[in-house]
Amino acid sequence: MLLLTCPCCGVTAEETEFAPGGEAHLKRFGPGSADEDYESYMFNRKNPRGVHFERWRHAYGCGKWFLAARDTITLEVFGTYPAQTTEPPAEIVEKIKDRRPDWEGYA
Amino acid sequence: MSENLTSALPNAEFAGFVALREAGLQGMITLRGDLGSKALSKALSEATGCALPAQRKITTKGDHALAWMSPDELLILCPHDKAPKLVVTLSKALSGEFATLANVSDARAVFQISGPGWRDALAKISPVDFSTLAPGDLRRTRAAQVAAAILVDGPEEVRVICFRSVAQYMFDLLKTATAPGSEPMLYR
Incomplete structure (x- = not known):
């Protein structure tokens, strides 16, 4: 079971109260962009074993989107942070490095 | 305005290990x-x-x-x-x-639950640690398959608000959850 804390309303709830929204921090490539960029934006996802950044929505609660850093194998949650963030915040990265010294970092 | 306004399930009541009733027009x-x-x-x-x-x-x-x-x-x-x-x-x-x-x-239905066992009743249908809720708190969550807002009015008094379209579902669900003798005694 995955326990997430919504940064918008402060509630810590279990997975069924949330709706998953796929990988976080995607950069959009729209009309006019190179085909490879567009293909990568549309279809290619990291899908890692281990540290992952995801979008979640507090569907049954406040209804807001937020981002979460978690481990896809152990389900350990490193932290959640507001959706208005273009890359993982420094304190979350610090925490992940602390817990997973061999993590190659966010790229 | 029409004189025939009614709430979702007028006068619906159930006496389980807590008292359950539809709260009427709100x-x-x-x-x-x-x-x-x-x-x-x-x-x-x-x-x-x-x-x-x-x-x-x-x-x-x-x-x-x-x-x-x-x-x-x-x-x-x-x-x-x-x-x-x-x-x-x-x-x-x-x-x-x-x-x-x-x-x-008129898009919502409200149910009132009274009795010391309200935490036990709601814990059966919502993924919430109800020991963290005190009077004056509000928690939006789900009750089984539908969205619900739980308003804690007093130590033994809560209201559950849901969409009117799922009022019957919510009432039946709460009836099952509060059936006499089915109290899980989690919080008492």
């Missing part, structure tokens, strides 16, 4: 806007007498209450017949502000 107004705005909190306190609630809290004054629903949403509770007028009053007071109002009174 005026409800959804306000979306910038909750940090001074003009908004002033307009609200003038119209309802309630202070702006803190995160996940309810403030009550007489038969009016303000409930914190999300960072940009409040639920205004008032007597059912006063809701349309209150929308007009607030719309005028908030003209030019970043805020919208909608009278949702």
Whole structure:
């Protein structure tokens, strides 16, 4: 079971109260962009074993989107942070490095 | 306005290990806007007498209450017949502000649960640690398969608000959850 804390309303709830929204921090490539960029934006996802950044929505609660850093194998949650963030915040990265010294970092 | 207004399940009642009843007509107004705005909190306190609630809290004054629903949403509770007028009053007071109002009174159903076992009853259908909830708190969550807002009015008194379209589902669900002799004794 995955326990997430919504940064918008402060509630810590279990997975069924949330709706998953796929990988976080995607950069959009729209009309006019190179085909490879567009293909990568549309279809290619990291899908890692281990540290992952995801979008979640507090569907049954406040209804807001937020981002979460978690481990896809152990389900350990490193932290959640507001959706208005273009890359993982420094304190979350610090925490992940602390817990997973061999993590190659966010790229 | 029609004289035949009825709530979702008029007079529906059930006596389980807690008392369950449909709460009847309840005026409800959804306000979306910038909750940090001074003009908004002033307009609200003038119209309802309630202070702006803190995160996940309810403030009550007489038969009016303000409930914190999300960072940009409040639920205004008032007597059912006063809701349309209150929308007009607030719309005028908030003209030019970043805020919208909608009278949702007849889109919702309210159930009242009374008794010391309310935590045990709701714990069966919602993924919430109810020991963290105290009077004056509000928790939006799900009850089995539908969305619900739980308003804690007193130590042994809570209200559950859901969409009117799922009122029968919610009532049947609460009946099952509060069936006599089925108390899990988690919180007592």
